[in-house]
């Protein structure tokens with residue numbers, strides 16, 4: 499019964515994760531993305547990536563808070579889709595914006611704090627995606643958990659990248675940061691310990 503529920507949860511997450519891609523691809527193909535389709539592709543894929551990245555941290559926080567590991571089964575899926583959208587985000591930037599012209603693209607990737615935060619976040623997500631398989635979990639042993647804590651670094655960098663994408667402080671990145679904060683705090687060892695003791699009582 500439980501595995502049936504998990505299966506449906508996984509199917510729902512897969513289906514929901516593809517919706518933004520299909521809507522975006524359809525809009526792009528039909529010319530329905532407004533006057534700046536390239537910018538729209540970059541912005542939308544970036545937003546979806548950050549939402550999925552933050553959502554991928556929820557299962558661990560829920561487990562720490564309630565002891566229920568039911569959502570842990572979709573953590574990896576959410577993380578991988580976050581990486582997929584981040585990779586599409588970079589692809590949109592490199593292809594649609596820069597036509598893969600490395601003379602201009604490479605300097606742009608390291609041009610300023612916004613670009614650097616995005617680049618490091620993406621490299622971390624790539625590393626985590628590569629090492630997310632069963633083989634790597636076995637090979638890395640205890641270090642796998644340590645390595646995968648880098649998700650939190652990637653999330654912080656992604657929120658900074660989001661905030662630095664605008665000249666002024668906007669509400670959306672602040673909301674993303676506010677959503678991330680409790681998820682980060684719950685993982686700090688003394689807080690996690692406190693939560694575990696509180697749960698046992």
Ligand code: HEM
Nearest residue numbers: 537540541544545547548584591616617619620656660663
């Ligand atoms: C090499 C890596 C990256 C590059 C080159 C890059 C590039 C960009 C650019 C050029 C923009 C501004 C788009 C515009 O205003 O027209 C942007 C915005 C954004 N990026 Fe990235 N990015 C990278 C990595 C990431 C990652 C890893 C994430 C999230 C996980 C992310 C999330 C966002 C978000 C949320 C925005 C703001 C979207 C909006 O305006 O609503 N980016 N990025």
